[in-house]
Every structure is written in C-alpha cells, then in structure tokens.
Amino acid sequence: MRVREYRSAGSAFITSKSRSTMNSPSRFRSFFWQHPEWWSLALSALAWSVLLRPHIGFRHHQYPHTSPRFAAVWSGEVLWWMVMVIAMMWPLIGGRVRATAVRSFGPRRARAVVVFMFGYVAVWLTAGVIVTFLILCVRSHRSIDATFLFIVFMLAAAWQLTPYKELALRLCHRTIPLSPQGWRADHDCLRYGWIIGGSCLLSCGFLMAACTVSGHNMAAMLGTGAIGFVERYSFRPNHRILAGAIAVVAVTCVLTPR
C-alpha cells in the first residue's frame, strides 16, 4: 500500500492512495465515541436507584425543629440535593456534555467532560448549600405543611410561564469557544460547565427546591424529572402545559402521605 506520509514535530498525517486495508471500528467503540456522555447517564441511573430505594424512607424524614445536630442534618440534606441533581439534571445536559467532548481533541475528550461536569456540579453544590440551609431554617421555625408545599410548587409553575424561564432554557443550549489544550483548555471546560450549570439552575432551580421542600417526595421527583425531560427534549416546549403539569405534581405531593 502506497502511503504519503507527512511527519513534523512528532505528529503525522497519513493519506492513502490505494484501497485502504484498515478495519472498520467496532460498533462498541463507535457507540462510546459517539456518546461520550454515556457515563454521566450511567451515574444518573445509579443516583435514581438510590433515590427510589424505599427503605431509605426519606419521604418520611423528620427534621428536628431545634437540633444540636443541625450541621449533620444540613450536610445530609446537601448530599441528597446532589444525588437529586445527578439523577434529574444530568440526563438533561447530555447534549452539552457531548458538545464539550466533540469540541475537544480525541485524547482529552474524557478529561474535558470530567472538568465540565466539575464546573456544572460546583454551581449546583453552591446552590444546594444555600437552598437546604434556608429550608432547614424554615423547618426550624414552622412545620412544612401541605399549603406551604403547594405554594412552593405553584411558584415554580409561575416561573415556568415567565420570559426569564424561556431565556434560561435557551441559555442552557449556548456554546463558548474552548481552548484546545493545556491549562486553558481545562479552564474553559470548567467555565463552560459553570455557565451551563448557572443556566440550568435558573431554569430548573425552583423545581428542584420544591422537591427538596417536599422531603424528596417520590411523586415530586418522578414528576419533576419527567417534566424536565420533556421540556429539554421537546422541539418546542409548551410552557403552559408544563406549568399545568407542575400544578398536577403539586397536588399529587400534597395528597401523598408524608
């Protein structure tokens, strides 16, 4: 086989002038190459399996109103917040994960994705610390009854109808130029993850907070997860219908024994 080879400074670009004898890639390898977001979806599935385990019983989790163990409870709440984020939000950013990988050199695709996820998670972790703190403070002064829970969900439904929600959803699709290599590449991937995390938080933060207020109510999480999925992957999400769906989730949560 005649091959014209150009070699310079350690790199080579090979062209073939005759019929290639190279084999086609395995379907296995092609699949993982085409879907670099696969592992984030796997982790998301794992997170769902944790959330849905009935014996955890966090649907009936009682938060002490005054507790010397506030810090421990708070830490636990932040942990569950992050499990919820991984379960419910990661499937929605598969496109952004794939875009990050595709826009990186082959050998650093995996690293680009991991760094991107760090940036994304950092936003939600910061938000989780604040949101859970506020919720625990509310709980320490009054019990979270059905009315309060319903109001929180309806605020999320109202947010769904605002132009800011529409803007946030569009911002979740944005791209920025990524440096190709070196520390700048890591910096840009981290920054991109932070930007997308911020947009997602603006878009879905109210709903996630409502799920936390509900004590990680199963109906709330499954309903919210489905709403987020439909919204993200619809070609043209109907925000009125989605707001109505949130209202249905609210009613379901209120009627579900806590």
Place this chain on the structure above:
Amino acid sequence: MATRVRKDVWKLSKIKPWHDDILWYAKAIVEMQKRPARDSTSWIYQAAIHETSQSPNPHPTFWTQCQHFSWFFLPWHRIYLFLFEQIIADWIASQPGGPKDWSLFYWNYSDSSNADATKLPPAFIDPVLPLPGSPPNPLRVTNRARGNDGNSVTSRSNQVSLGCLREPDFFHTSLGATSFGGPETGFNHDNGSAGMGHLDSTPHGAIHNAIGGGMGAFDTAGLDPIFWVHHSNIDRLWNVWLKRDAGHQNPTDPRWLNLKFKFHNASKKIVKMSSSEVVDSTTSPLNYEYQDESDPIAGRAGITPPRRPAMATKSTPEMVGSTHPNPVTLRGKAESAKLAVKAPTGPGRLTLPAGAPPPLVLNLENVRGPQHSTGYGVYVNLPPDSKPDNHPELFAGNMSLFGLKEASRAKGEHAGSGLHYSYDISGIVQKLQEKGDWDPENVRVTFVPDYELEGRASAGEGVQVGRISVYHK
C-alpha cells in the same frame, strides 16, 4: 388548481423593465404599506414575522419566528413566502385588470448567461413608479449599502456560487459536518456549534450581506421588497437540488416532517403548516413551480463532499486542529490565523474511503459581533500578499454575517453563541497534497473581506471568530 409559474425577474426585466408582473408587485406593496401593523396582511406585520426589534414583542406567537442555521430553514421560508405570495396575489386578483395568476418571481443572481445577474433589476432601483404623477417606487429602498447605483451587489463571483448543490445530504447532525439545508435542531435552538447549511451561507447569507443595510439584519430584511424575490430564488434552489441527483432526499424524520409552524393566511386566519405539506412545491397546497429548475452546474468540475454515513452507523467527526484561545478579530481587512492539524485518533481514522480526499471540514465557531458591513471569503493556505482572485482553488467558502448581531445577543434565540460555519475542505487539501504544498503543521486560514472597510466602518469591536477548528469526518 392550475400550477403557477414563478418566473425569473431578470428575464421579465429584459422584456420590459417595468414588466406588468413587477408593476403589480409594486402596487400591492403600496397597498400593504398602508395597512396598520396589527393587520396580519400588512407590510410591517409580514416583515416582523421574520424578526422584529420591538420589545416587548406584541405578537410573540407569530413574530420573530424565522428559522436559520437549522434544517427548518428551507421549509419555514417556503411556507412564509407562499403565504406572503397569497396575500399579494389575492389583492392583485381583486383589482380591475389584475391578473388572476400572478406569481412571485425569483432573482437568479447566479445566472452566468446574464451579465447583469448580480445587479438589482431596474425596477428595484428606479426612484419612481411608471404611473401618472410618478409616485415614489416602493421597490427601491434607500438604506441598501449596495445596488441602488445600478452596479453589481457582489464583489466576487463566489458570493453567488452554487457549490451548495453538490452537498449530498439535506441535513447534518454535528459539528464537523456539512449539508445542503442545515443542521438538525430543535425550534431555533443552537446545535452545539454545528455549522449552518451550505445554502443558508451561500448564496443566501452572502446576498443579504452584499446588499447590506436593511437587508443585512434579520429584523429589517423583510422590509426590502428584494428580500422576497431573493428568497424565492433560495426556494427554487431547493427544487433544483432535489432534481439534480436522485440521491438528494428530504429528511424523513418525523421531527422535521411534523413540526407545525403558525402563520396567518391571506384571509387573516391562523394556519398551521408543517414541512411535510411543503416538500413538493407542485402539489397542493402550494401548486407552483419555477420557470427554470434545470441543473446550473451540470458538467462543471467540482468536489462533491462525501455522504454522511447511514444513520445506523453514524459517525462523530473528530477535532484534529484548532486555533488557540485568542479569537481572531476582523475589522474589514484581510486577516490570517494559523493552526496545526493532527492525525485522528478516534474510530474515524479506520474508515478512510478508498481514493477519496482526506475528509476534513473547516469550522468557524462562535462568530460574534455587532452588525458588520462586509462578509468575508475564507481561504486555506492563501499565499501571503497574493490576490485571492488568482486562487479560486484555495477558496473554502463565504463567511456571510447575516444574523450576526441577532445570534450574538445573549438574550436572543441563540443565547449569544454567535454564528458557526462549516466548510468541506477535502478538495482543497487534496489539491495542496498533490502539489506538495500541504503541511499539516502550518495550515493558514485567511479571511478576505468582500469590501474593505475604512475609517469609522473599520473601528469598533469588529467581528470575533471565537475559534477556528478542523475536523476529520
């Protein structure tokens, strides 16, 4: 219902500069311009369907709906044009002496047999109508940057190149690929920097940029009567593409076929139409064809990009070269950037087609900035200080900047990501390799402005090309 024929406006103009069809068009526009903006058959309303700068948008369901940089580019504009044509044709038919079969015409600026093809037809630059009292001519719009003086609107022939007709695929799915019609997207959403369709860029965007002024921006383009005639030609090229090769097919994905777009018809009733209803212009409800749908590039030399692999084994292109973090800033002068191209490491390297040119695509990503007064020609390895016109073999494509300011707005439909372009440079690389001029460590990309900008026009933030990358398909 009889099939209407949309004719070539220059052929009409050669018969008579103010051919009856053109004069009736002008009269209809005068009538539409009298109607209030809230009237769905008014001139302002029809233009605002494309985009409006009014804030808040008084008709968010119907205004600012244009589809660009998307596989919906062609069907959405076809529906838009069809309903506009209905409004005009219905009014004309209702007038004494008005023809019942009036059809919109098209501007074939790529017609190599017409030396005036890239000039605006005379009726579009005449200051007055050929009517008693010489009323102002609505077809002449004063805010055009070029064309009103009777000269060509383009500065080089490749601004109206029909290389898009060689694209084998209607749509593409990722960065590092090209297609005729545009990338697979949701409704007006970005697709991870996938470049716009070849036709969307050239000649569509190139002509918008070439005329400039109001035609150079989404929210004012529809106010120029030449806009509709230009888009009629773009629509015609869809038919030409389908006919020139049996392998050229429209998408069969239900997401493309079935998404409904809302408009008003000539009777001011809301209508919902989808791509599936407009894939064939000769059937109901459209019932029109073009005077000339023959293949304009038959027998001409040119590289046909490789077809995208079948869906079952779809590949993901791999990035093999990229510029470093500082964006390239363009201010109306020629600029160059260098990058190195590496060997691919992913599965794509194992599937080199026999004897085919190296499957490389050049991308311009996240191109952002305010409205810019010129587009750019993009060249690969153009020798320094050489005349671009002497090297057509190194021309990658046009970077027309139609939609730049809209795509750069953080609160806009594209969330500030800017514009993205993809050019198949396999043929260029093959020619350079054959001459021994291809050095993957020193690939130079040169931007040559269509029109050099001076003074105030060149000052300011200019256009930033976020990143230049090369992909291996």
